[in-house]
Amino acid sequence: MPPIGRGGSGALHLVLVSEQQRFPWPAASATGVGSCPGDDPDEMARTVFGELPELPHLPELPERGAGADLVGRGAALLVEFPVEVQPSGWRVVQRPGRDLTRAADFLSYDLDALEDRAHAYTGPLKVQVAGPWTLAASIELRGGERLVADPGAIADLCESQLEGVRGHLADLRARVPGAQLLVQVDEPSLPSVLTGRVPTASGYGTLRAVERVAVEERLRALFGAIDAAGALPMVHCCAEAVPIDLLRRCGARAVSLDATLLTRAADEAIGTAVEAGIGIFAGVVPGSDAVLSAPAANVDPVREMWHRIGFDPEHLAGTVVITPRCGLAGASAAYVREALAACRAAARVLRDEPRR
Structure with a gap:
C-alpha cells in the first residue's frame, strides 16, 4: 500500500494516490461487524444488503x-x-x-x-x-x-x-x-x-x-x-x-475496533498503521438497543482522534469505515435497521468534515 506522508504543516497527506485506489470500499462507507439477531438467514441478508448497499457483509446468526x-x-x-x-x-x-x-x-x-x-x-x-x-x-x-x-x-x-x-x-x-x-x-x-x-x-x-x-x-x-x-x-x-x-x-490491511475505547495511548499505533496504508473500521454505534445519538456525536471520538494525530481531514472518510461497536446479535431486528442507518449517516458526516 502506498504510504501517507507528513506535509510541512504537520498534517498527513496521501502520496500520489487516493483512498479509492488504496481501499476497495468507497469513501463514506459503513458496514456491520457480523453477528445479527434472529434465525432466518434470508431475511437478515435482505436487511444487510438493503441497509449497507456499498459495503454489505455476511450476516451471522448465533441465536440459532x-x-x-x-x-x-x-x-x-x-x-x-x-x-x-x-x-x-x-x-x-x-x-x-x-x-x-x-x-x-x-x-x-x-x-x-x-x-x-x-x-x-x-x-x-x-x-x-x-x-x-x-x-x-x-x-x-x-x-x-x-x-x-x-x-x-x-x-x-x-x-x-x-x-x-x-x-x-x-x-x-x-x-x-x-x-x-x-x-x-x-x-x-x-x-x-x-x-x-x-x-x-x-x-x-x-x-x-x-x-x-x-x-x-x-x-x-x-x-x-x-x-x-x-x-x-x-x-x-x-x-x-x-x-x-x-x-x-x-x-x-484493515483493523476493526471499538472507537469509544480508544485513548491517547493508541494514537501512535493508529497513526503508524494509517501511514502504512491500513484502513480503520471504527465502531461508534451501540451494539444493542439504545437511544441513538446524532450522527455527528457518534463520530466525535473518530474525528477527535484524527485531528489529535494530525491527519488531513480530507482523507478521513476514505480511510475510516463506520460500524457498530460490536456485533448486533443481542439487538432487536428493528434496532439492527436503525443502527446500520445510523452508521451510514455517521459515515456521511466524516465525508462532509471540513478541512481545518
Missing part, C-alpha cells in the same frame, strides 16, 4: 445455537480437525459428529442466502472467520485444558484452518463472482492470549502468555493465504488494548 456461534462457525471450516460440544464448550474429539454437521449446515444456509441475494452483486463484500488465537483460546483439548496451552495442537489447528479458509474463499468466489472480498478475522481473545489471561480448565488460574513471535507467525500465515486468494485480510477485536502494531506487522 451451538454451531452458529463464533467458535462453531470457525470449527465448520477446519479440515480433519473434529470437535464437538461439551458442557464446558467445544472440545477436540477423534471423529466428527452431529455438532460439526450442524455447524456446517448453518454455514451452508447462510451462504445460500448470500448467493440468492448477491450473486449478481459487484463491489466490496465482507465475510468473517474466527481467528486462530480465539479458536485456540476457546477449544478444549481432550483432557479439558484450552488448546492454546499446547504448541503442537496450535500448529495442527492453524494448518487445518488455512486449508479450510482457502476452500471457503474459493466457494465464495463461485457464489458471488463479482465481489471484492474482505475477510475479517475475528480475534476477541487475542489480547488475553498475549497477556496470559486465558483461564485454565480449573478456573483458578490462567495459562501462560503466548510469545508474540509465535502469535505473529500464525497470523501472518493466515493473512498471507487470504491475500494470495485475492481478498483483503482484516481483523476485528472489540476488546480494550487492541495490538494494532502487531496486526500491522502481520499483514492486516
